Amino acid sequence: MSGRSLIKSAGMVTILLVFSRVLGFLRESAIAYSFGTTAETDAYFVAATVPTILFMAFNDAVKTAFIPVYGEYHRREDGNAFAVTVFVIMAAILIFCSFALVLAAPLVARLLAPRFTGHQYEITVQMTRIMLPGLIFMGLTGLASAILHLKKNFFIPAITAYPSNLIIIFTALLFGARFGVVGLSWGTLLGFASQFFIQVPALAQFGLLRERRLMWHHPGLKRMAVLLPPVIIGSASTELKSVIDRIFGSLLPEGSISALNFASRIYLLPNGIIILALLTVLYPTLVELFMEEKMAEFKNTLRHGIGLIILLVFPMMVGLVVLRVPVVRLLFERGAFDAVSTAKTAFALAFYSWGLLPVGILVLFNRAFYAAKDTVTPMLVTLLTMGTNTFLNWTLMGPLQHGGIALGTAISMYIGAFCLGYLLWKKIGSFGGYQLFATFWKCGVASFVMGGVVWYGLRFLTGGSMLRQALEVGTLIVIGAAVYFLLVYVLKVEELEEALSLVRQRFKG
Numbered sequence: 453m454s455g456r457s458l459i460k461s462a463g464m465v466t467i468l469l470v471f472s473r474v475l476g477f478l479r480e481s482a483i484a485y486s487f488g489t490t491a492e493t494d495a496y497f498v499a500a501t502v503p504t505i506l507f508m509a510f511n512d513a514v515k516t517a518f519i520p521v522y523g524e525y526h527r528r529e530d531g532n533a534f535a536v537t538v539f540v541i542m543a544a545i546l547i548f549c550s551f552a553l554v555l556a557a558p559l560v561a562r563l564l565a566p567r568f569t570g571h572q573y574e575i576t577v578q579m580t581r582i583m584l585p586g587l588i589f590m591g592l593t594g595l596a597s598a599i600l601h602l603k604k605n606f607f608i609p610a611i612t613a614y615p616s617n618l619i620i621i622f623t624a625l626l627f628g629a630r631f632g633v634v635g636l637s638w639g640t641l642l643g644f645a646s647q648f649f650i651q652v653p654a655l656a657q658f659g660l661l662r663e664r665r666l667m668w669h670h671p672g673l674k675r676m677a678v679l680l681p682p683v684i685i686g687s688a689s690t691e692l693k694s695v696i697d698r699i700f701g702s703l704l705p706e707g708s709i710s711a712l713n714f715a716s717r718i719y720l721l722p723n724g725i726i727i728l729a730l731l732t733v734l735y736p737t738l739v740e741l742f743m744e745e746k747m748a749e750f751k752n753t754l755r756h757g758i759g760l761i762i763l764l765v766f767p768m769m770v771g772l773v774v775l776r777v778p779v780v781r782l783l784f785e786r787g788a789f790d791a792v793s794t795a796k797t798a799f800a801l802a803f804y805s806w807g808l809l810p811v812g813i814l815v816l817f818n819r820a821f822y823a824a825k826d827t828v829t830p831m832l833v834t835l836l837t838m839g840t841n842t843f844l845n846w847t848l849m850g851p852l853q854h855g856g857i858a859l860g861t862a863i864s865m866y867i868g869a870f871c872l873g874y875l876l877w878k879k880i881g882s883f884g885g886y887q888l889f890a891t892f893w894k895c896g897v898a899s900f901v902m903g904g905v906v907w908y909g910l911r912f913l914t915g916g917s918m919l920r921q922a923l924e925v926g927t928l929i930v931i932g933a934a935v936y937f938l939l940v941y942v943l944k945v946e947e948l949e950e951a952l953s954l955v956r957q958r959f960k961g
């Protein structure tokens with residue numbers, strides 16, 4: 453895939469994901485407004501951890517292992533039968549896991565929050581049991597999205613979070629005062645279910661609902677059985693890093709878990725838009741190129757993806773560090789979320805943000821290995837990263853409190869990205885290291901100059917109403933973006949030149 457094709461294909465998905473992430477922040481703002489950073493809010497986020505972690509593990513693993521296998525069958529006569537069989541097997545596994553975890557909810561709550569006692573512990577167990585059945589729908593969501601991606605339908609999978617976020621927002625704002633966080637957990641469960649059902653009509657267009665055959669001995673099932681376990685372990689380990697953060701956060705003063713949660717929502721936003729959009733287009737392409745043994749195109753597509761991540765994420769990383777306080781204040785400081793909550797969250801965000809760039813590159817390296825049908829290497833590196841994260845959290849939480857937990861996570865991301873990049877280089881050879889280094893240093897220089905300009909502009913912020921804050925922060929962001937893109941244009945960053953060339957062609961057309 454050429455750089456121009458990559459930019460063009462990812463553009464539509466990016467736009468949809470931007471609106472999706474805006475809704476996601478409105479959801480977090482609604483929760484912050486109604487409940488603040490209290491003990492009950494901590495309990496809610498801990499209870500939501502298990503279904504969310506397992507969803508991310510299953511969702512990521514199923515899509516990753518399913519796409520290379522289903523890609524060979526989806527145009528054949530037995531393609532739909534294979535897909536339906538996988539649906540039935542996954543549903544059975546998820547129902548069993550959900551039932552077992554509901555029974556084990558007290559133990560799960562104790563493991564995730566060892567310091568929770570009394571009412572806080574009891575309400576954590578109650579909400580865990582309410583939300584865990586959502587795992588069934590969330591796992592099937594990933595499978596449905598994988599099918600639609602291969603069918604070149606990127607629109608529906610990109611909007612699955614829309615109804616879910618709206619349901620949680622309305623639950624928090626309309627029923628939060630009456631039913632508390634327990635009512636919010638019921639709204640969260642309903643939101644989980646909506647992510648799957650919104651994709652059902654699109655699946656029906658490809659005849660999956662009319663398929664009645666179940667092919668228990670289909671060769672694709674055996675291939676998935678080989679690919680899937682390492683991916684599940686690796687994906688679960690990746691998500692367990694947030695569990696590790698919350699476990700250590702439960703050892704710190706009240707509100708630490710909530711501050712870490714709100715900060716992580718902000719720092720992961722760019723990757724949730726840019727990286728997800730790129731991977732939606734890149735991963736099926738990498739799979740096809742590797743299957744067709746087009747290694748030159750495979751490496752070129754990988755290099756373009758990494759270059760675009762550096763170009764777009766580097767300035768966001770620096771910008772979040774500089775604008776951490778006004779951004780948190782704008783997004784969350786209202787209702788029960790006061791100035792103290794802002795200070796706690798911004799402190800964590802300052803450290804989390806430094807890990808923004810390696811997070812995106814690490815995910816792309818993972819997909820490159822998966823496309824090459826190597827699921828073991830990413831799993832081992834992920835386990836190493838998780839172990840490093842645990843050690844660093846324990847070491848840094850003493851002097852830096854919850855900020856040390858965020859910093860430990862950021863450092864572990866750099867270690868994981870470096871290790872996986874080195875192993876990928878050993879596996880497939882060079883994929884444009886000199887060109888990527890040129891992009892890196894040019895974007896780095898432009899980002900830090902931009903950061904200096906934005907830091908100087910902080911003294912002109914006056915605060916006030918939410919609208920005034922939005923205008924002031926938005927103005928600073930626009931100025932910073934203008935400085936950054938002017939500098940990378942002057943420095944002739946290759947990825948920007950390709951994007952501008954595509955824009956010029958579109959305007960000429």
